[in-house]
Amino acid sequence: MPVLSDARIRALKPKEKPYKQSDFDGLYLLVKPNGSKLWRFKYRWHQKEKLLALGKYPEVTLADARRKRDDARSLIANGEDPSSVRKDQKAREAAEQDATFSKLAAELLEKKRREGRAEATLAKTEWFHRLLSADIGQMLTCH
CATH class of the missing domain: 3.30.160.390 (Integrase, DNA-binding domain)
Incomplete structure (x- = not known):
């Protein structure tokens, strides 16, 4: 009622x-x-x-x-337990959003831009990021 x-x-x-x-x-x-x-x-x-x-x-x-x-x-x-389910869900969402390699790499690149690094350094960092992203993606699909 x-x-x-x-x-x-x-x-x-x-x-x-x-x-x-x-x-x-x-x-x-x-x-x-x-x-x-x-x-x-x-x-x-x-x-x-x-x-x-x-x-x-x-x-x-x-x-x-x-x-x-x-x-x-x-x-x-x-x-x-609804409390535990909620905590687990929030932890998963935080891990998905905050700890991705791409996001961290993009933040690093942005930091280097703010610091005024040379174009060659920025280009090399972007290349390295693409290379690692491909390798990590390949490792994830293999397992």
Whole structure:
């Protein structure tokens, strides 16, 4: 039985101390003294109470928060900890975006340009980058 509605959420005012406004199935809205309203999902994993942040209202609507809560509950039902799944996903995304060879090589080349290196040095660095990119790509496809 849903307790929260969009109109009720908008009517919530900050108090001197943070307080919770429950929805159902572990979902609640934390209202902070500065006026921010944060979605939280409380659940139990291996006899421990855990908390999952779902976002800030109004960026995450009531419907979105309920969907995220349902997704987390389905992970729990499948024997997975939603917190761990989120951490693993963020780590994978960070590794894909930040640690790619091409990105690092491009940053190195840009650094050399800012330092005012000679055109011959820049050309040699670009050539070396292309050579290594081809070799690394070949190694990845072989394994």
